[in-house]
Amino acid sequence: MGNTSCVVIGLAGGSGSGKTSVASALARDFKDKGAIVIEQDWYYRNIPEDSRIKASDWNFDHPDSVEFSLLIDQLKTLRKGEPVEAPQYDYKTHSRMKETRRIYPQPVIILEGILILDNPELRSLLDIKIYVDTDADVRFIRRLQRDIHERGRSVENVITQYYKTVRPMHETFVEQSKKYADIIIPQGAENYVAIDVLKTKIKWLLREAHGR
Ligand SMILES: Nc1ncnc2c1ncn2[C@@H]1O[C@H](COP(=O)(O)OP(=O)(O)O)[C@@H](O)[C@H]1O
Numbered sequence: 001m002g003n004t005s006c007v008v009i010g011l012a013g014g015s016g017s018g019k020t021s022v023a024s025a026l027a028r029d030f031k032d033k034g035a036i037v038i039e040q041d042w043y044y045r046n047i048p049e050d051s052r053i054k055a056s057d058w059n060f061d062h063p064d065s066v067e068f069s070l071l072i073d074q075l076k077t078l079r080k081g082e083p084v085e086a087p088q089y090d091y092k093t094h095s096r097m098k099e100t101r102r103i104y105p106q107p108v109i110i111l112e113g114i115l116i117l118d119n120p121e122l123r124s125l126l127d128i129k130i131y132v133d134t135d136a137d138v139r140f141i142r143r144l145q146r147d148i149h150e151r152g153r154s155v156e157n158v159i160t161q162y163y164k165t166v167r168p169m170h171e172t173f174v175e176q177s178k179k180y181a182d183i184i185i186p187q188g189a190e191n192y193v194a195i196d197v198l199k200t201k202i203k204w205l206l207r208e209a210h211g212r
């Protein structure tokens with residue numbers, strides 16, 4: 001563990017791999033000790049205000065689309081035991097919300113997002129590095145359903161974006177970050193054995209830090 005008393009878990013993997021589901025399962029299990037999930041997606045930059053730039057042409061899967069400097073600063077602040085005002089993001093308007101969300105430091109901090117293991121500085125702040133590994137066809141089907149039901153997208157829109165940016169960026173940045181993982185979880189939150197192993201390790205790190 002780093003020089004602080006919290007355990008920071010980084011969860012990466014392709015879009016639709018099950019990161020959010022694994023993060024929620026872990027947060028539920030450590031609710032009594034205090035756990036918080038921070039999403040990389042909250043830190044998306046706004047698309048530049050230029051009428052020629054269309055959201056449907058924007059690359060949301062390149063590391064430059066995320067304000068990692070702010071995410072790293074806020075994670076360091078939380079590790080020091082201080083609260084942060086985390087940004088919030090609206091997928092329907094492709095923009096940051098006016099409101100922020102106050103996040104208080106917790107013994108267990110779970111950071112999830114497609115590029116969490118790609119960024120070297122962020123990696124150095126993680127106590128446990130996880131990659132959720134799910135086949136591309138399954139990820140695409142899940143994304144298609146989710147983006148239509150929850151993110152206000154059409155079938156055409158999801159397919160075009162997948163070919164244009166999601167798939168190539170996954171191959172260039174996400175898939176190659178798997179090599180930095182301490183644990184690779186196939187099947188996401190359904191992999192109860194992997195989740196149990198992970199829980200044991202987190203408990204061990206917490207005991208080491210707090211004697212509990
Ligand atoms: N094991 C699973 N079986 C079926 N659907 C799943 C499973 N895991 C996740 N999903 C669904 O797939 C979608 C994407 O999962 P999510 O956990 O949000 O992935 P990610 O955060 O990696 O994009 C969600 O709608 C979720 O309910």
Ligand SMILES: Nc1ccn([C@@H]2O[C@H](COP(=O)(O)O)[C@@H](O)[C@H]2O)c(=O)n1
Nearest residue numbers: 014015016041044060061091094114166
């Ligand atoms: N305005 C936006 C912002 C992001 N995306 C897509 O979200 C994906 C990451 O979120 P997951 O929950 O799937 O990990 C990423 O692949 C972006 O393409 C978007 O479509 N629109």
